[in-house]
Amino acid sequence: MSSVGAALPGSADDASTAGRAGPRRILDGAGRDSAAAHALQRTWSDKPGVLGFLRTNDHKRIGRRFVVTAFLFFLLAGALAAVMRAQLALPDSHLVGPDLYDQLFTMHGTTMMFVFAVPVMQGLSVYFVPLMVGTRNTAFPRMTQCAYWVYVVGALTFWIAFALNTGADAGWFAYVPLTGPQYGVGHRADLWNNLVNFTEAMGLMVAVDIATVILKMRAPGMSLRRMPLFVWASLVASVMIIFAMPSVMLAANLVSFDRTFGTHFFNPAEGGDALLWQHLFWFFGHPEVYFIFIPALGFVSTIIPVFARRPMFGHDAVVMSLIATGFLAFGLWVHHMFATNLPELGKSFFTAMSYMIAIPTAVQIFCWIATLWTGRLNLRVPLLFVLGFFFIFVIGGLSGIMVGSVPLDLQVHDTYFVVAHLHYVLIGGAVFPLFGILHYWFPKLTGRMLDERLGRWQFWLFFVGFNVAFFPMHILGLQGMPRRMYTYGAETGWGPMNLVATIGAAVIAVSVLLFLVNVVRSWLHGERAGDDPWGADTLEWSTRSPPPPYNFAALPVVTSRQPLWAPRPPDAPTHVSGLSAEDREGLVTTVLDALPDVRYSYPEPTVWPFVAAWAVYAWLFWSGLSSAGMFWGLIPPAIAFIGWYWPSEKETTRQILLDKRP
Amino acid sequence: MIEALHNVQAPGGVQAQAVYHLWLLLLAVCTIVFVAVMAALALALRRARRAGAETRPRVELLERREPAVVRAVVIGVAVSAALLLGLLGASVYTSRTLAGMPLTDALHIELTAHQWWWEARYDDPAPSRIFLTANELHVPVGRPVLLTLRASDVIHSFWVPSLTGKKDLIPGREAMVTFRADHAGVYRGQCAEFCGYQHAKMALFVFADEPEAWQHWAEGQLAPAAAPRTALEARGRELFETGTCAMCHAVAGTLAGGRHAPDLTHVASRATLAAGAMPNDVAARTAWILDPQAIKPGVNMPATRLAPEDAAAITAFLGSLQ
Numbered sequence: 001m002s003s004v005g006a007a008l009p010g011s012a013d014d015a016s017t018a019g020r021a022g023p024r025r026i027l028d029g030a031g032r033d034s035a036a037a038h039a040l041q042r043t044w045s046d047k048p049g050v051l052g053f054l055r056t057n058d059h060k061r062i063g064r065r066f067v068v069t070a071f072l073f074f075l076l077a078g079a080l081a082a083v084m085r086a087q088l089a090l091p092d093s094h095l096v097g098p099d100l101y102d103q104l105f106t107m108h109g110t111t112m113m114f115v116f117a118v119p120v121m122q123g124l125s126v127y128f129v130p131l132m133v134g135t136r137n138t139a140f141p142r143m144t145q146c147a148y149w150v151y152v153v154g155a156l157t158f159w160i161a162f163a164l165n166t167g168a169d170a171g172w173f174a175y176v177p178l179t180g181p182q183y184g185v186g187h188r189a190d191l192w193n194n195l196v197n198f199t200e201a202m203g204l205m206v207a208v209d210i211a212t213v214i215l216k217m218r219a220p221g222m223s224l225r226r227m228p229l230f231v232w233a234s235l236v237a238s239v240m241i242i243f244a245m246p247s248v249m250l251a252a253n254l255v256s257f258d259r260t261f262g263t264h265f266f267n268p269a270e271g272g273d274a275l276l277w278q279h280l281f282w283f284f285g286h287p288e289v290y291f292i293f294i295p296a297l298g299f300v301s302t303i304i305p306v307f308a309r310r311p312m313f314g315h316d317a318v319v320m321s322l323i324a325t326g327f328l329a330f331g332l333w334v335h336h337m338f339a340t341n342l343p344e345l346g347k348s349f350f351t352a353m354s355y356m357i358a359i360p361t362a363v364q365i366f367c368w369i370a371t372l373w374t375g376r377l378n379l380r381v382p383l384l385f386v387l388g389f390f391f392i393f394v395i396g397g398l399s400g401i402m403v404g405s406v407p408l409d410l411q412v413h414d415t416y417f418v419v420a421h422l423h424y425v426l427i428g429g430a431v432f433p434l435f436g437i438l439h440y441w442f443p444k445l446t447g448r449m450l451d452e453r454l455g456r457w458q459f460w461l462f463f464v465g466f467n468v469a470f471f472p473m474h475i476l477g478l479q480g481m482p483r484r485m486y487t488y489g490a491e492t493g494w495g496p497m498n499l500v501a502t503i504g505a506a507v508i509a510v511s512v513l514l515f516l517v518n519v520v521r522s523w524l525h526g527e528r529a530g531d532d533p534w535g536a537d538t539l540e541w542s543t544r545s546p547p548p549p550y551n552f553a554a555l556p557v558v559t560s561r562q563p564l565w566a567p568r569p570p571d572a573p574t575h576v577s578g579l580s581a582e583d584r585e586g587l588v589t590t591v592l593d594a595l596p597d598v599r600y601s602y603p604e605p606t607v608w609p610f611v612a613a614w615a616v617y618a619w620l621f622w623s624g625l626s627s628a629g630m631f632w633g634l635i636p637p638a639i640a641f642i643g644w645y646w647p648s649e650k651e652t653t654r655q656i657l658l659d660k661r662p
Numbered sequence: 663m664i665e666a667l668h669n670v671q672a673p674g675g676v677q678a679q680a681v682y683h684l685w686l687l688l689l690a691v692c693t694i695v696f697v698a699v700m701a702a703l704a705l706a707l708r709r710a711r712r713a714g715a716e717t718r719p720r721v722e723l724l725e726r727r728e729p730a731v732v733r734a735v736v737i738g739v740a741v742s743a744a745l746l747l748g749l750l751g752a753s754v755y756t757s758r759t760l761a762g763m764p765l766t767d768a769l770h771i772e773l774t775a776h777q778w779w780w781e782a783r784y785d786d787p788a789p790s791r792i793f794l795t796a797n798e799l800h801v802p803v804g805r806p807v808l809l810t811l812r813a814s815d816v817i818h819s820f821w822v823p824s825l826t827g828k829k830d831l832i833p834g835r836e837a838m839v840t841f842r843a844d845h846a847g848v849y850r851g852q853c854a855e856f857c858g859y860q861h862a863k864m865a866l867f868v869f870a871d872e873p874e875a876w877q878h879w880a881e882g883q884l885a886p887a888a889a890p891r892t893a894l895e896a897r898g899r900e901l902f903e904t905g906t907c908a909m910c911h912a913v914a915g916t917l918a919g920g921r922h923a924p925d926l927t928h929v930a931s932r933a934t935l936a937a938g939a940m941p942n943d944v945a946a947r948t949a950w951i952l953d954p955q956a957i958k959p960g961v962n963m964p965a966t967r968l969a970p971e972d973a974a975a976i977t978a979f980l981g982s983l984q
Contacts, residue, residue: 098859098959171856177833178816178858268834274817275832309713310720313731339819339828339855341837344761348754355746362742365699366735373706374731375720376713387703394699398692401746405753407681407760408688410827411670414819414854480668480823482854485862489938491663492850535715565719 028585029577030554032544037553039581044136044549046605055605057141058549059130062148064445066123069148070116073155075512077111080104082509085469089502091490101486102169103188107162109172110192113288114199115155117430118241121295122206125234128441129210131540131547132228134219134556136586137602139212140205142609142644147205149613154198157621161191168192171484173285174255176266176277181259190259190624196252197620200245207241210234217586218594219539220576221558228538228561229312232319233298236326237291243330244287251280256624275340282333289426290329294322296430297364299437300386304368306440306536307383308375311562314367321360328357338409347406354404361397365390378534381455385436388463392428396421399474414484417477423470435462435515442519443533447545448526454518461511469504472497537562555579555587558594583658601655604648612640663941664933666850666867667824674870675843677760677826684756691745702738763840768806771799775811775818775831775853777962778860779924779937784880793883794912796924797937798867802876803846811837816858822851822868830855843870850938859960865938879931886915887927887983898979901972910963913983923963930983936961947977 026039046052046061056062084104087095096104130138138144161167168188170178179189214235218227255277257263264270266277305312312318334342334350368390377383399421403409412418435458442450481494488494532541542564543552554575560566568574576596579585584602589595615636622629673679770785782795801807811820813831821828826841843849853864871879890896899916902908908918914927932942939958940946949956952973954963968976 098862102859175817175856178856183816183858272834274834305719308710309717311724313723313728314735317735339830340832341830341835344757348757351753352750355750358746359739359743363735363739366738369699369702369706370728370731370735372703372710374710374723374728376711376717377707378713378715378717380715387707390703391700394696398696401692401749402685402688405684405688405749405756407753407756407827408684410829411678411681411685411823413828414821414856478670478823480670480821480850480852482821482852482861484856487862489663491665492668533715535717535719537719561724562719562721565721566724567721 026581027577028550028554028579028581030575032553034553036577036581037548040550040553041548043582043584046549051607052605054610055607057137057145057603057605057609059126059138059141059144060547060549060551062141062144063123063125063127065148066119066126066151069152069155070120070123073111073159074116074120075516076159077108077116078509078512080108080111082505084108085502085505087486088488088498090499091488091492091495093487096486098486099169102484103162103165103167105484106168106171106192107159110158110168110195111155112426113172113292114195115151115158117292117426118199118203118288119151120434121237121292121430122203122210124437124441125210125238125295126206127445128540129213129231129234130217131444131543131551132231132538133214133217133222134539134552134558135213135217136551136555136584138209139217140209142603142606143205144209146609146613147202147209149610150198150205150616151202153613153617154195154202157198157617158191158195161187166191168195173281174252174277175281176255176258176274179255180266181262184259187625190256193252193256193259194621194624196248198617200249201616203241203245207238207245211238211242214238215591216588217600218589219556219558220587220589220594220596222589222594224592225316226558226561229301229315229318229322230295230298230538232322233294233301236322237294240287240291240294240326240329244284244291247280248284251277251284254280260624261627275337278337278340279333282336283330286333286336287329290325292426293429294325296389296433297322297325299433299440300368300389301364302538303382303386303433303436303440304371305375306534307378307380307386308371309378309535310371310375311537311565312367313370313374314363315561318364318367321363324360325357328353328360332357335404335409338406339413344406351404351406355401358397358401365394380439380534381450381452381459382436382440382534384456384459385432385439388459389428389432389436391463392424392432392466396424396426396428399424412477414482415477416473416481416483419483420470420473420477423466423473427466427470432462435459440534441540442522443529444540444545444547446523446526447529448522449529449533450522450526451518454514454521458511458514458518461507461514465504465507465509465511467504469501469508472500472504476501532564537565539563580658583654585658599658601658604651606644608640608644612637612644615640663938664848664867666848668822668850668852670823672824674824674845674847674849675826675841676763677841678824679844680756680759681827684752687752688749691749695742695745763806763842765806765808765840768808768840769801770808770810772810772812773799773820773831775813775820775857775864777815777858778853778864778958780864780866781924784883791884793880793927794925795883795928796932797865797934798869798932800869800871800876800879801843802873803843803870805873806840806842809839809841811839817855818853818857818864819855820851820866821854822849822866824849825851825868828854843868846870846872848933852938860958863937863939863958865934867933867938869933882931882984883928887913890979890982892978894975894978895982896979897972898975898977898982901968901976902979905976906964906966907976926980926983928983930981944977944981947980948973951976 029036046056087093166188174192177183254265258265264272266272266274331353335354338347439450476497529545554577556575557573559568559572586600588597588600590597619633619637622633673682772783774781780797784793786792811831813833818831819828829837829839847870849868851866890899903917908920910920910923912919912925935942935946936958951966953965954961
């Protein structure tokens with residue numbers, strides 16, 4: 001093995017010490033049991049106990065927390081869906097009344113979109129992007145640490161309020177005037193606004209962090225052309241989040257102003273406009289679907305090459321498609337508003353845009369099929385979920401072509417046809433790949449394999465249950481059943497199809513339970529995975545399973561798109577060493593070519609980002625209830641942020657030393 | 663309750679018919695595309711050899727061109743783009759067809775949505791021929807109808823699947839929708855935009871009558887309320903006029919002139935009560951008056967405490983309002 005001294009000219013190859021002038025300092029270097037590895041272990045480990053838990057900014061611990069927390073909310077929101085399906089199974093059912101039912105579908109939609117889908121995708125990015133690009137942590141680990149707690153406090157408040165019968169009840173789209181001061185009585189709408197503020201702040205913080213890691217901290221040699229497709233997908237999704245989320249945050253706060261301070265942004269009687277909300281919401285809401293879906297495309301592009309035992313066919317075309325999807329997704333929002341009195345010619349433009357975005361998706365589907373066609377298939381559970389994705393997502397995409405057409409959309413808009421469509425797109429397009437990638441990455445996360453047989457059962461139950469639950473909804477929509485109805489009369493004839501849908505939902509529930517059983521059993525007793533159980537091509541599989549706190553004993557040098565597959569040029573180094581093993585150091589590289597640029601010191605773990613999340617929470621929650629809170633509530637966040645940035649003498653001394661020599 | 667048509671695939675008028683044709687086209691094209699993509703996937707699965715995690719990956723493909731595969735993918739994408747362009751054309755063409763429905767001699771109705779009922783005002787150049795009704799429309803077969811849509815509180819959406827697609831009723835923004843019923847019959851519509859607790863119970867029935875029958879119905883609606891024929895009905899009318907009913911409801915030709923709730927001048931002629939929530943019979947009327955919250959929780963009508971004989975009187979009066 002050869003290496004290259006990146007940061008320190010003249011450093012010894014594989015050096016673990018550099019004992020020239022001054023005290024002996026340990027440098028990083030390859031080898032799992034070297035002195036360097038032990039020093040790195042000491043440097044990067046968190047303290048045990050509760051304080052260590054709250055202080056950690058290790059991207060793996062934070063990322064895992066995101067995924068686990070998001071999954072818990074997935075189960076909760078799924079349970080709400082089960083209650084709704086039970087209510088709708090029979091006509092004129094009295095299981096739940098309108099008040100609870102409105103909360104159920106609002107909580108279900110809001111939780112799935114804001115509290116499950118976005119955080120689970122971002123959590124997987126937080127965990128895997130640094131591993132895939134070959135670095136030791138995210139760029140701003142304290143910010144992501146804070147983001148996690150911002151997310152937790154926001155989501156918990158939302159759900160505790162629901163438990164106290166103050167759950168939001170105006171739909172996940174929260175249209176004014178139903179959420180305005182006149183019709184949104186009580187604090188239900190305030191809590192929805194509160195949740196949006198928190199989850200969007202979380203989303204923005206994580207997106208900035210992920211985008212920075214991807215652009216500035218890739219392993220030396222990982223030029224943009226060599227970047228794995230999931231990393232591309234994370235980059236596109238993060239940039240989309242940065243552009244889309246401010247829109248809904250702004251809108252939610254305008255509603256808060258209307259509700260709390262008596263402004264009239266959305267009040268038509270005072271010159272406001274109820275339609276303004278829909279523009280602002282869908283300018284975020286449509287891209288949101290895509291930044292949930294784009295990471296899932298990244299999962300598919302990660303799984304297919306590994307299980308077809310060949311590099312992705314049309315890698316460049318897939319990258320271009322991801323970027324094109326990211327751009328086009330911002331030009332579709334009005335297709336949620338075809339039933340409003342906007343100009344008809346303008347609506348046709350959005351039909352055209354909706355059709356145009358199908359083209360990059362078609363490119364990717366054909367490239368995946370081509371990869372499978374020319375590959376040799378290892379038909380394991382992750383690939384099974386991808387095949388399920390094809391079936392379901394293609395139906396969802398095609399029903400998307402139907403609802404993208406203005407005249408046809410006016411017939412199926414806001415009916416069960418759209419409920420079917422959106423679940424085919426989001427469950428088929430995002431949840432199937434998500435389960436696939438969880439089966440794929442579980443060995444890396446835990447060091448153990450998920451059980452294959454249970455996995456196959458889970459897949460088939462989910463696949464069959466899903467289609468039984470959601471396909472009939474297309475027909476219900478055509479038969480005239482609108483969405484968000486807490487009950488329907490027997491004379492409508494919607495009973496039988498609804499019963500079938502409910503049976504399908506029960507099968508889905510069994511499948512998800514099987515997954516939980518599989519996770520718990522395998523985590524405790526699963527087969528040991530080893531570093532690379534799938535024979536995969538990307539860098540996360542080059543380190544231990546689960547990875548050590550420092551990820552890599554020495555940062556890898558990348559010479560191709562498939563660093564674990566492709567043969568290396570004979571003179572190319574395998575890694576860089578020369579960073580301090582006694583400080584949390586990483587390497588900043590250039591944006592396009594990933595040439596080593598400067599050494600970077602990661603921040604030490606601290607409890608302040610955790611405190612800051614709670615302090616900001618107190619401020620926002622208080623100011624949502626009274627205008628005095630807006631002012632006085634600023635004091636706790638000020639204290640927390642001063643603590644966050646307060647330099648310690650020990651750290652400063654070490655930085656000065658490191659400035660001279662690592 | 664009444665049998666009514668509410669199905670996108672059973673059009674009863676020219677607008678729904680045009681959309682139905684577009685639906686058939688899209689359904690056919692999408693089915694073919696789905697079958698083709700799944701066939702390609704199935705062939706790929708059949709054709710590709712099996713492998714394990716230890717199988718050597720074919721990295722040599724990185725260096726090699728795969729012209730046959732490239733050609734197949736390019737053809738696939740080109741065909742997809744062409745189909746999309748064709749469907750876009752069909753969609754725009756259908757929009758033009760819908761907008762091009764001739765409106766000469768159109769019947770003009772102003773439809774206002776409230777939480778959770780529909781108020782219809784039949785317009786006429788002669789002010790004396792304007793009349794109000796609620797929760798159902800009667801239209802003549804073959805004559806175009808122009809609806810002006812307004813909302814008084816939150817956003818609602820007008821939708822009669824067998825006649826025409828949706829149009830939202832947004833407070834502060836007037837909208838219009840046109841349709842024509844070409845076959846006599848009853849068509850069920852429903853509010854399609856979530857509008858609060860009783861969004862589920864906000865139906866609207868459209869009765870397409872032969873022109874003479876419609877004319878007869880319209881003349882009937884123009885007449886003031888029928889005079890009480892029995893003592894019970896007279897007592898009911900007195901209770902209605904002097905009790906809380908008249909605060910919100912109007913009955914033309916009586917002292918009741920409230921404008922917050924459905925006009926009841928010809929309530930007995932309607933097919934349902936409470937926007938399709940229940941049939942319009944004596945038992946339902948009584949139950950509704952005594953405790954509307956039990957039937958439609960959250961509705962703006964309060965419960966009325968009435969002695970049984972008073973309730974019977976009011977019900978009898980309402981039943982006389984043909």
